[in-house]
Amino acid sequence: MRYGHRFAIVVATAASLAGLVGWPTPLLAETPARTPTQVAGIGECNILTDPFAPELGPFAFNLANPTSPLPDTIDPAIKSRITASGLPCQDSFRPAGPEDSGLEDLQHGFDFFSWLSFIAWNSPADPAVTIDRSQPDMQTRWENMDNFKQLLDVMLDSQSSPPRWPTDQNEMEKEKVRLLPPVCRALYKPGMMVVKMIEESYNEPFKTGPLIDQQGHYAIFDILMNRTMFDYISAHHLFSKAGQQSAENFELAVDFPPGQNPVDAKPDAAHPQKAVVGDIGAVMLKVSWKILVPDEIKARNFHMVNALVSMPKVEGSKADPPCLQETLGLIGFHLVHKTVSRPQWIWTSFEHIRNVPDKDEVAANKFSEDRYSFFASKCDGRCPEINATPPRPWTPDPALQLRFRKDDSTKSQIVRKVPLTQAARNMNKLFHIVLKDTVWENYMLLSTQWPSDFNCTSQKVDFQRQPDMTCSPAPTFLANSTLETYSQAEDQGGVPLATSSCIACHGNAVSFQKNPDSEAKPTAGQLRTNQSDFTFMLEKAP
Amino acid sequence: MAASCITCDVAIVGSGFAGSLIANELSQSGLKVVILEAGRGVQPNINDDMNRFYNAGAKVPESASPPDMLGDPLKLAAGRPTTLMLGPDWNKPEKSYLVQKGPRPFTSTYERAAGGTGHWLGTSLRLVPSDFTMKSSFGKGASHFPFPDWPKDINSKTLSAWYGKAEAELGVSADVGEQSFLGIEFPSDYSYPMPRIPGSLLDRHIGDALAQLTPEKTKFLGMDKPVTSIKVRSLPAARNSEPYRNRRACAGNTNCIPICPIQAKYDPTITLNEATNHGAQLVDHAVASEIIIENDRVRQINFIRYDKETSPHTEPGCIKAKVFVIAANAIETPRLLLMSKNKGRTAKGVANSSGLVGRHLMDHPYYLAWALMPPGKPVFPYRGPLITSGIGDLCDGPFRARRAAFRMDIGNEGWNFVVAGEKFGSDPHVTTIDFINGTNASGLNVAEHNQLGKNNAALLGVDLAKKLSDLMTRQFRIGFLVEQEPDPSNRVTLSELRDVLGLQRPAIHYNISDYTRQGIVAAYRMQKLIFEKMGATDFTQLPVAPPSGPTQFEEKIDGKPVTLSYGGAGHIMGTYRMGEDPKTSVVNSFQRSHDHDNLYLVGSGTFPTGGTANPTLTLSALALRTADKIACSLRS
Amino acid sequence: MNTSPNHERHATAPGAIDDEQRGEFSRRKVLGGAMAATALVAAGPINSSAYGASADPDSDPYMMAFLVLSQALTGIRIINLAPEFAPDKNNPGVLNADPGTDPINVKNDYFKWINTSDPAIFEKLLQIAREHSTSASDIINGVNASDDTRFLARSITLLWYLGSWYRPADLKSAPPTGKLLDSTVVSAKAYTQGRVWQIAQAHPMGYSNMQFGYWSRDPKDPKTPDPLNFISATIP
Numbered sequence A: 001m002r003y004g005h006r007f008a009i010v011v012a013t014a015a016s017l018a019g020l021v022g023w024p025t026p027l028l029a030e031t032p033a034r035t036p037t038q039v040a041g042i043g044e045c046n047i048l049t050d051p052f053a054p055e056l057g058p059f060a061f062n063l064a065n066p067t068s069p070l071p072d073t074i075d076p077a078i079k080s081r082i083t084a085s086g087l088p089c090q091d092s093f094r095p096a097g098p099e100d101s102g103l104e105d106l107q108h109g110f111d112f113f114s115w116l117s118f119i120a121w122n123s124p125a126d127p128a129v130t131i132d133r134s135q136p137d138m139q140t141r142w143e144n145m146d147n148f149k150q151l152l153d154v155m156l157d158s159q160s161s162p163p164r165w166p167t168d169q170n171e172m173e174k175e176k177v178r179l180l181p182p183v184c185r186a187l188y189k190p191g192m193m194v195v196k197m198i199e200e201s202y203n204e205p206f207k208t209g210p211l212i213d214q215q216g217h218y219a220i221f222d223i224l225m226n227r228t229m230f231d232y233i234s235a236h237h238l239f240s241k242a243g244q245q246s247a248e249n250f251e252l253a254v255d256f257p258p259g260q261n262p263v264d265a266k267p268d269a270a271h272p273q274k275a276v277v278g279d280i281g282a283v284m285l286k287v288s289w290k291i292l293v294p295d296e297i298k299a300r301n302f303h304m305v306n307a308l309v310s311m312p313k314v315e316g317s318k319a320d321p322p323c324l325q326e327t328l329g330l331i332g333f334h335l336v337h338k339t340v341s342r343p344q345w346i347w348t349s350f351e352h353i354r355n356v357p358d359k360d361e362v363a364a365n366k367f368s369e370d371r372y373s374f375f376a377s378k379c380d381g382r383c384p385e386i387n388a389t390p391p392r393p394w395t396p397d398p399a400l401q402l403r404f405r406k407d408d409s410t411k412s413q414i415v416r417k418v419p420l421t422q423a424a425r426n427m428n429k430l431f432h433i434v435l436k437d438t439v440w441e442n443y444m445l446l447s448t449q450w451p452s453d454f455n456c457t458s459q460k461v462d463f464q465r466q467p468d469m470t471c472s473p474a475p476t477f478l479a480n481s482t483l484e485t486y487s488q489a490e491d492q493g494g495v496p497l498a499t500s501s502c503i504a505c506h507g508n509a510v511s512f513q514k515n516p517d518s519e520a521k522p523t524a525g526q527l528r529t530n531q532s533d534f535t536f537m538l539e540k541a542p
Numbered sequence B: 001m002a003a004s005c006i007t008c009d010v011a012i013v014g015s016g017f018a019g020s021l022i023a024n025e026l027s028q029s030g031l032k033v034v035i036l037e038a039g040r041g042v043q044p045n046i047n048d049d050m051n052r053f054y055n056a057g058a059k060v061p062e063s064a065s066p067p068d069m070l071g072d073p074l075k076l077a078a079g080r081p082t083t084l085m086l087g088p089d090w091n092k093p094e095k096s097y098l099v100q101k102g103p104r105p106f107t108s109t110y111e112r113a114a115g116g117t118g119h120w121l122g123t124s125l126r127l128v129p130s131d132f133t134m135k136s137s138f139g140k141g142a143s144h145f146p147f148p149d150w151p152k153d154i155n156s157k158t159l160s161a162w163y164g165k166a167e168a169e170l171g172v173s174a175d176v177g178e179q180s181f182l183g184i185e186f187p188s189d190y191s192y193p194m195p196r197i198p199g200s201l202l203d204r205h206i207g208d209a210l211a212q213l214t215p216e217k218t219k220f221l222g223m224d225k226p227v228t229s230i231k232v233r234s235l236p237a238a239r240n241s242e243p244y245r246n247r248r249a250c251a252g253n254t255n256c257i258p259i260c261p262i263q264a265k266y267d268p269t270i271t272l273n274e275a276t277n278h279g280a281q282l283v284d285h286a287v288a289s290e291i292i293i294e295n296d297r298v299r300q301i302n303f304i305r306y307d308k309e310t311s312p313h314t315e316p317g318c319i320k321a322k323v324f325v326i327a328a329n330a331i332e333t334p335r336l337l338l339m340s341k342n343k344g345r346t347a348k349g350v351a352n353s354s355g356l357v358g359r360h361l362m363d364h365p366y367y368l369a370w371a372l373m374p375p376g377k378p379v380f381p382y383r384g385p386l387i388t389s390g391i392g393d394l395c396d397g398p399f400r401a402r403r404a405a406f407r408m409d410i411g412n413e414g415w416n417f418v419v420a421g422e423k424f425g426s427d428p429h430v431t432t433i434d435f436i437n438g439t440n441a442s443g444l445n446v447a448e449h450n451q452l453g454k455n456n457a458a459l460l461g462v463d464l465a466k467k468l469s470d471l472m473t474r475q476f477r478i479g480f481l482v483e484q485e486p487d488p489s490n491r492v493t494l495s496e497l498r499d500v501l502g503l504q505r506p507a508i509h510y511n512i513s514d515y516t517r518q519g520i521v522a523a524y525r526m527q528k529l530i531f532e533k534m535g536a537t538d539f540t541q542l543p544v545a546p547p548s549g550p551t552q553f554e555e556k557i558d559g560k561p562v563t564l565s566y567g568g569a570g571h572i573m574g575t576y577r578m579g580e581d582p583k584t585s586v587v588n589s590f591q592r593s594h595d596h597d598n599l600y601l602v603g604s605g606t607f608p609t610g611g612t613a614n615p616t617l618t619l620s621a622l623a624l625r626t627a628d629k630i631a632c633s634l635r636s
Numbered sequence C: 001m002n003t004s005p006n007h008e009r010h011a012t013a014p015g016a017i018d019d020e021q022r023g024e025f026s027r028r029k030v031l032g033g034a035m036a037a038t039a040l041v042a043a044g045p046i047n048s049s050a051y052g053a054s055a056d057p058d059s060d061p062y063m064m065a066f067l068v069l070s071q072a073l074t075g076i077r078i079i080n081l082a083p084e085f086a087p088d089k090n091n092p093g094v095l096n097a098d099p100g101t102d103p104i105n106v107k108n109d110y111f112k113w114i115n116t117s118d119p120a121i122f123e124k125l126l127q128i129a130r131e132h133s134t135s136a137s138d139i140i141n142g143v144n145a146s147d148d149t150r151f152l153a154r155s156i157t158l159l160w161y162l163g164s165w166y167r168p169a170d171l172k173s174a175p176p177t178g179k180l181l182d183s184t185v186v187s188a189k190a191y192t193q194g195r196v197w198q199i200a201q202a203h204p205m206g207y208s209n210m211q212f213g214y215w216s217r218d219p220k221d222p223k224t225p226d227p228l229n230f231i232s233a234t235i236p
Helices: A054-060 A076-083 A102-122 A169-178 A227-235 A294-299 A359-364 A422-434 A502-506 A516-520 B017-028 B047-055 B134-138 B160-170 B201-209 B215-221 B269-277 B329-339 B429-437 B461-472 B514-534 B546-551 B615-635 C016-026 C060-074 C106-117 C119-131 C136-143 C147-162 C168-173 C188-192
Strands: A148-150 A193-196 A220-226 A283-291 A304-310 A323-339 A342-352 A443-451 B010-013 B033-036 B099-103 B281-283 B286-294 B297-306 B314-320 B323-326 B366-372 B387-391 B406-411 B475-482 B491-498 B504-510 B552-557 B560-565 B599-601
Touching (some): A054 A076, A054 A422, A076 A102, A102 A323, A102 A422, A220 A227, A342 A502, A422 A443, A443 A502, B010 B017, B017 B160, B047 C188, B201 B406, B215 B514, B269 B281, B286 B323, B329 B504, B429 C147, B461 C136, B475 B514, B514 B552, B546 B552, C060 C119, C060 C136, C060 C147, C106 C147, C106 C188, C119 C136, C136 C147, C147 C168
Parallel strands (some): A193 A304, B010 B033, B099 B504, B323 B599
Antiparallel strands (some): A148 A220, A283 A323, B286 B297, B297 B314, B366 B475, B406 B475, B491 B504
């Protein structure tokens, strides 16, 4: 298979699997802010275990078309291997495995990569607790301010700019407090998550609509970046329009550092920012939250966070919108990781199992869950239209405090149009056994979208990436029911460019950079100067 | 009936550009606004439209939107003219929604749906100063000069601030320096919302070719000074050149018409959604049927609600408001006015004391030419927006006393728009089929041009791929939008034929005058000049089959008879024009009816002259000015 | 800009067979969560002849024969028709290669479509490809030897180039002045996978994966011959 020719095959043996050594701790205080050329820290990520290693037992089986039923229990040795495997630095799979086709083998590998990443990031921030003994309300690693920063704490107005990301815990806390909305100050306590809402926090991408839960509340969205992304943005002054448009960035082709396995070789002259040891590389998150009601808090089925949510400013109003104290439940999790082998990034999407049913369940009127957050299975023939956007106005009314309407009558009725594949379901089943009796067994992987045309990345010119210049994403379409609710593939199948596809859509992302010469004296095949490396974050710069 | 009328402050008929902009402005100032839309409402996403488009054989402007384009116009509740109705059956009322009385076809179309004619290209040009003052500039002393002046308070200078507001709302990309020509002025601190869209390779080639000209060659233009070079300027467009208001920047999908897959091109559903977000209410599938007048004021508008396009179930409705705005485009608006007879009290129609409602119908007849670059000089079409640049510098000059002005578009889509077959497919289908099947619909597959030594060559394999690569990369086309003067016999009236809702269908009487034909002749000369300077071989052909006869005419050019033809630009103007005198105009400069104080008629139907610029930006500027006026009048 | 006077118009409806072909076909799921074509039993076009379809797109040798045929007819290298195509090291010879499965997999759609339209003549074409799998020109001569193969070959070429199906019978009866023919867009996916656009160094209208500003630059360095390596007479 041609995949084999194109990338470094790194197959980990059981012996080389390392547990996670430890996350940066406050003991690293006083080290200067990292620049992209510095080392991220040995042990922050690991060489990915071979998904088809026989030691992994059922994880290495054919999951798309299993030859025998999957087990209900998993050997404890395999379990602890999984929970301790840590964050993969990069992907590296062979297209030769137990599945029926090379493409399915790779999908299996990427889905395994996604799950391990999910476990790594959602493990408790407290290194003493492993994920299999975590509680629903424990702060996760990604929620820790040492690991991820929210987009709105980077794209600051000119008075608060530039953003800072110290390495010292106290300094980090100070920066967080500095950026608190004034109305939240009185309510804030250290450790609380603070979600500052803008339009994109309640209105899905490109204004496709808000999502309203069964209690009549808005779902809330947030975007975060890791240090590698932050360092790059900071170093190149991309956190403001003026910075993006300055002369130093005329020639800059935005290229976030990729994750890669520890390599013993010398640094790659062509990519000086590649670390010589394992580097996580750029990671970005998009998460969706539900406002939990007392019953849900008690039931402890969602990963929960004690949060302050400051509502979006109302156009034309001078009043400060309220800051609300809410318990947020995690309902959707997009994890996007750039690796040296996938410069179009790897796009992982998870959801809570009780968000929505899929269309087969609806057609058969047989639901796997007894209730859903965004679907009413019993509505006495007066069910709202499926996947319809709510009626306008969509802007949250401060007086209603994140309720969509006064009377809670509007609720989204959402159905997943593309059911999970059998392979994904089976992998979820296995991981749920590992995560049994933790809140994380309530989260499932939808799929992983990854660029399948490996020849794509070595080409220099736009047109040389054939036949698909976004490098043939696999699967072609992918939508999370809470984050791309209204752009799902309809019954006639996915429509190119219109139906949600992570890579196809993010491939359109550009920044505000200009190159005054590029139009006057264009070079044939020149790299564009305002692409923003598959992230829309840069266009949020003020 | 009165008990069940919708009541509001402002009722707007039509949710296109003008209707949506006015709805948005007024709902933001706290007024209760209700919009009646004849067609479907706003869709939650464009997936269905994109799917329809991708699967369409004929990728005409309507190929993205329902209803069935080939449907019987007699059976649709909110029918409208479509491109496919303009064939040999153009004047057969059972095939064409517009009852075309001739003598020539009116070849422009529109949409009836939320967002109006959202399949537009995106060009957002301002009119040049002379366009507003045709009579005083070119017709002084000529009593039969057909062009009037616009009202005194509407000219290039007074409209500038409103143009700026419209450019902000639509999101126009352009460069002030480049757009300051032919007298167009901008405030010193003004800049367009976004930088201009970069030009294409073809734009640059044409610009280079026209950089050095001899005055003898350009004398035919009749400009005020000898022309020794002609500038190609990028077209201001409502197309994002950078992220703007949560919309993506253009990715060069080369599909502005009919639909931008990523909504980098503005369409009125964007503003319409803002309006409904601010409290405006949209009533879709509601066709206004009569404007009811009482004591010289509009008391209410009656409408018919229907559930589906064909064999609909219908229900009557009505709406009462303080102010009424008709924004239904320059054919449907006069139709509604003329239909509103008020049991004989307004036998000539509403707002029609002048008798001019429906008259002075204008379009921009569109003249197309295409060519092939010489070998080794590719221009790489099918890349970028459909049109990125054009020539506007020739649209004003002393010649306007004698012949129509033109503006030139440079097409980035090869021969897609010009070389086509019968019902499906246009280039690249035509060129491709020619060389696979050994036919010659494109004109390329003859020994003289195909460099294969024989006619009707049929190729396969590498020979085919190389030949197509060579030929297609050298194809290009240009188009000329030619001015029409307001002619009272070009008009919209009511036909006896009714649509499925029982409403009289619009009848069109249309011709192009010698003034306009001479403009097309000048465009023809321009075509020749450009192709000569580029070394390109002219492939312009008349449509093969006779049905297009009525769009053709013969002119003697340099002693030889030349047959030319025109198409439509989709720019429907003039049918309820503005003016200071109620005897010679329908509305005043605020687009308020002279006859009824609480009735406004908006859109390009109010244009007294058409110029050569696309009407969209100007009608948007006027709409914002009207919205401001309405808000003021309701506050006091 | 709205209407081109040069587009002929006829308000006749598409042919019945086309409707059926397309109607059935469009119900086939485009790859969403589903991965390999193997997993899906596609509802293909209605079989328009009595010949039972035996050619199997999921059989590697059949698919390779189709890809060899397709390269010969289109001039486009197999790797650009089937991006996951890979020779088998243990079993040289292009007919023994692995056609691969890619997320888009338009080759499978086309195979099924052609095989349903004209299975007998399709089989003839595949046989010609098998017999001359190392020489594109021999394949071309072979298909041009008789009318039935000649015109189906043209339909297949047009299918790869445009994503639309032109029936062989229509191609055969087309007059030399080229009155344009009836055609059917096979699917939205097929339209966006048309190869003629890449040959023109562009992209299908309405489907660009490129970025802002690309149109102001030359698609390639003019000094580099065929940097795409898209076209080749040497199979594969």
